[in-house]
Amino acid sequence: MLNLKFIQDNPELVIEKLAVKRFDARAIVEKVIELYQRRNEVQNEAETQKAEMNRISREIGQLMKAGNMEEVNLAKEQTVRLKEQIKTFEGEFDLIDEELAQLQVLLPNLPASLVPPGKGAEDNQIVATGGTMPILPEGAKPHWELASQYDLIDFELGVKITGAGFPVYKGFGARIQRALINFFLDQAREHGYLEVQPPYLVNEASGFGTGQLPDKEGQMYHDSTDNLYLIPTAEVPVTNIFRDVIVEGKDLPIKTTAYSACFRREAGSYGKDVRGLNRLHQFDKVEIVQVAHPDKSYDSLNDMVAYVQTLVEKLGLPYRILRLCGGDMSFTSALTYDFEVWSAAQERWLEVSSVSNFESFQATRLKLRFREEGRAKPMIAHTLNGSALALPRIVAAILENYQTPEGIVVPKVLVPYLGGCEIIR
């Protein structure tokens, strides 16, 4: 979320920047400034009174010691009115503070200056492409048919056990999941990321910290008995490692990676978008997260994009990198690059990674700060994350792009992870 003081000092900048995200912030910004000023006034009043109250209380202590009960009672009378006034001011303060907090979370993050204007997906900028489009054999099939032909994934069985969007992977289908997870984790580790295994359920504070709550509540599965949320991405538990933490400036950037299953309700999705592996309620993903110095966070972003690029290249998948336009960006992001791979039989691009710099937006919620050497006050850090990578669409692209009349050819980098198997027949 945006810092209140920043909003107060830069109202026009906030409004202008958020217009790029097609968000009309004027009314909220004006209200925030008004409330913020009022809150400070009330705070000043309340604190002046409290100071007086503290003074009298100390005095009473002295008088009691001296045994001067008459003056004690006199002093006590003084506090009655003060107490009431303090209560009134504090009540108003709490009210305003709550209202401010509610407004504050309505404002999206400001887009970085690189973010192109635009409404939706069609306005995203293609900043890089790579790989070569495969020439598929006669009678090439989409991945859901291949999955069933080679008995790799059973969608119907998943429907029986749970429901749509919860496939059962079998045999090489299951092994290729495991292979990809290990491949991605090994790669991340080699690039300096610390591997962690986070919880798959998180509490409300964590959901708030990364920005899923309060507004994206409907996208997460929720256990109401214990008030816990199933994670939609490892970003949530991993980033929340750093909630309420002050790190050393010299340790930045802090690079963390985690594999997790991800759970998304995906309310409102339908049609070809949810066919086969295109969109699932449960899927596997390896996530990379960085905590960075504010001056260096765009270096981190570039570093992460370059890293993800090596992954899709090693898998031999044709890909393109998009810089998302204002209208297509997430609420929390300042700059996002999406990776898409070509799904040759479906003849469409599939998003397999989204790499974002959140600047101080998450860190402000998280109270994630760092201490720079030689500087007294801790400062808010920057956070970034990216998929590296999400499995299902990678699997879809591999199945489709690597199909031959003899079977599915295994990408070279995965062969050692599949016990030397070079083709799935």
Added chain:
RNA sequence: GGAGAGAUGGCAGAGUGGUCGAUUGCGGCGGUCUUGAAAACCGUUGUACCGAGAGGUACCGGGGGUUCGAAUCCCUCUCUCUCCGCCA
């Protein structure tokens, strides 16, 4: 799930109603001494908000209450530990 104990600053650990943001030790930082280091000694060492500043306010797991005054008393929630039960 049942019974009991507990939660204090980076860590350990005092403090059971009055000047306590908090004794002390360790650790960290700065200094003296030393060719350098260690040891010893001296000093310093939380965060947030308000304020131009002086300074003020809040925070002793979270929330609420009693009181002129709460780390300290009461209620409640969460978590940790010990024992019992159950168990991958």
